[in-house]
Amino acid sequence: MAVLRADAQRNLDRILAAAADAYAEVGPDVTMDEIARRAGVGHGTVFRHFPTKDALHAAVIAVRLDELLARARELLQRPDPRAALEEFVWMAAEAARRDRTLFEGIEECATFEEVAVAKGELHEVVDKLIRRLQRSGTLRRGVDSRDVGALVGAAIKASMHAEREDSWRRYVQIVLDGLRA
């Protein structure tokens, strides 16, 4: 990544932030115009920084995944494996709730190097958390980080249409309970 001119760097940051907001609020179908508008730049400027809409989406998702990855690594140090996994799940759930595009977009964006790498590393770390718990015998066998990710993401998505404000907590709890051995 060559060094950018100061104004270009500022715009890049603004675009990433605006895109994150826009994807979170509107969903994966936000238009590039809307993102540009939120960032306060012209539509063409967005395309100079990101060659396609998908590339921008991937960049946003990669940032989110890196955040989750950092947190997951910290949790590996936790002595209690159940608390570690549960904390991770609740954290991921909140991330998915904030940005409904997170789990949905991962599959499509997996063709992008940055997303594939972050995803791979995250799975690796979370699988460690899971295996620790399975060894202690309190987590269902045959379940891996992909399953947990898919189920938690799905539970969050399912709660989006619910009337009750706290449904997402109930749904995640139901999934967690279902995952017990």
Added chain:
Amino acid sequence: MAVLRADAQRNLDRILAAAADAYAEVGPDVTMDEIARRAGVGHGTVFRHFPTKDALHAAVIAVRLDELLARARELLQRPDPRAALEEFVWMAAEAARRDRTLFEGIEECATFEEVAVAKGELHEVVDKLIRRLQRSGTLRRGVDSRDVGALVGAAIKASMHAEREDSWRRYVQIVLDGLRA
């Protein structure tokens, strides 16, 4: 509904069948052209029978919901409440698996009378199944048919991207286990 000319009725049936297939296979974003092509009719013909794309989608969903409703009513007669609910859940899961658009489309199409009515009746009947089981004390309190529908739909959706062929069964089972008291 006025009586249709014989050929028009035939086309209508073909369109509904083709649309059901198309939504199931391709997803909610199938184009009207694709549906018309599958039905072997012109694009304009589809629009004469259904004024908008959403109206067609709603019609397809209403048919599915009516099928589920009929089965749910039968299950009310079952003496064992747990078996009744579980059978319903597995049935709904298979329906959702066959037609990935089913649960997704319901919310948006709820503005259509036919869908709203079918949905309301289905919730009513399933709530009866659920309350029977809650009274027996083996189902989590505070859960209703919307929650169960959302969670099962989510589990199915989550399994769509999984590599393993049988993930949907595992996921539904996890949800069922999580729903126990």
Added chain:
DNA sequence: GCGGAAGCGGACCGGAGGGTCCGCTTCTGC
């Protein structure tokens, strides 16, 4: 502060897809 490079942004393009329209075809009642 000047000149060249880097960046900007909005006008523009092209394709996709929902929806309309009307000349032609097919059906049906008599």
Added chain:
DNA sequence: GCAGAAGCGGACCCTCCGGTCCGCTTCCGC
């Protein structure tokens, strides 16, 4: 089998949106 109604279908329209391009602006090294 004929007349008129009902239905058909594809050409067409229009909007939306991702992506390109280029004349103008802003920045930065000297």
